[in-house]
Amino acid sequence: MAEVLPVWVPDAFELADLELLLSGAFAPLTGFMGAADVESVTARGRLADGTPWPVPVTLTVPAEVVAGADALVLQDPEGVPLARLTITERTPHGDHLTLAGPVEALSTPEHGPFRRLRRTPAEVRESLEAEPLVVTARGPIDSPEEITALAEELGAPIVLMPLIFGEGGPAVVRASLAALDKLPAGTRVVAVPLAPRDDLTLDLELREHVAAAYGAAEHYAAPEPAVIPGPPHRRGLTVFFTGLSGSGKSTIARGLHDALLERGTRTVTLLDGDVVRRMLSSGLTFSRADRDLNIRRIGFVAAEVTRHKGLAICAPIAPYAAVREEVREMVEQFGDFVLVHVSTPLEECERRDRKGLYARARAGEIPEFTGISDPYEEPDDADLVIDTTNISVETAVNRVLDHLVTRGWVR
Ligand SMILES: Nc1ncnc2c1ncn2[C@@H]1O[C@H](COP(=O)(O)OS(=O)(=O)O)[C@@H](OP(=O)(O)O)[C@H]1O
Ligand SMILES: Nc1ncnc2c1ncn2[C@@H]1O[C@H](COP(=O)(O)OP(=O)(O)O)[C@@H](O)[C@H]1O
Structure with a gap:
């Protein structure tokens, strides 16, 4: 029977390195480096055997991907198998492994500009x-x-x-x-x-x-090009609201959306939490894995909007810091990212209980309810923090709008 190998899609940086390993442009390297080479290259600019080489060339994957496997198929994002990695060494980094070993081409990449x-x-x-x-x-x-x-x-x-x-x-x-x-x-x-x-x-x-x-x-x-980022009002932007259910995310996000449409100076896409749950993420639950997937989907769309120089407004709970950070990184490849923490305390959100969900969560009818029986990790990297307990909707919206105008994103 044919051997069934695990598959993995390396990130863009690793895929570029893979192509050069396979083409021979990284000769004498024939695969991803092990710990001894990485250490030696970093310390002395030489591989462990003394051959001059300037930088580490490594591949990192989640540990579970290669559990029990001694080889791995590396694919491009469209699922085309590019190479087979024979794993000769695995170095743990938290819940990830840096894999070393030779790579062997499975197909020739055919797509991509030029x-x-x-x-x-x-x-x-x-x-x-x-x-x-x-x-x-x-x-x-x-x-x-x-x-x-x-x-x-x-x-x-x-x-x-x-x-x-x-x-x-x-x-x-x-x-x-x-x-x-x-x-x-x-x-x-x-x-x-x-x-x-x-x-x-x-x-x-x-x-x-x-x-x-x-x-x-x-x-x-040839000399390095001067990198001149465009003016902020021409760059793509994602404004990402996070906060408890009932904190005011959707209300402020909609107010901001309307205010931007009235000004008419930017194209705006609103990715509201509830709407996304119905459209992009229907069928997902509120388990950590599904919430993370939901936020990644929102991040993917927001990054695309940002890439096209638009302004995306997102308003999910997004309770986990790690995936919020992932979204920031996805967006910042193409433009700017503003994190707004709507920090209205739980007591106030529960007092509002617009949809009666808190009462049902307290009664045990909704498991894994954020703030009651599921965690909310407070951001420590918010660009704006807004507690809506004692301010009007208009004031809250204006605080975000003022921030965007002051920083030049909106004219
Ligand atoms: N278990 C549980 N926990 C939290 N929220 C729940 C839950 N079940 C349903 N709801 C309703 O779903 C809305 C939150 O969805 P999000 O997509 O924003 O959540 S997450 O970011 O994926 O965590 C949230 O809407 P908002 O009140 O607009 O935040 C709730 O109405
Ligand atoms: N300053 C404010 N900003 C936003 N919402 C407010 C404010 N003051 C009171 N509210 C009320 O709080 C509730 C927030 O609900 P919502 O925007 O759906 O929250 P979330 O999207 O975070 O679940 C709304 O009923 C809204 O009218």
């Missing part, structure tokens, strides 16, 4: 008559004369290598294609999915290694 410009190092080396000048870039190629002069001096063909990752990737490729006009005939463009490392020196060193794998006679690193 996929036709991807080449393995072997393909590029074979196709060139001489070792090239490899120009890696994360932004525009702003010194074509200098690159041309260097290539002439070396007598080398030029390989322009846009390093693509995330939303900005296609723009980097377009910038390289646009530069072809100003570079010698025969210059080619090879797109490489190299995820950027935070430490610029190490990032540069990694670029050197990748260029070397592509057979570079010399590596020219």
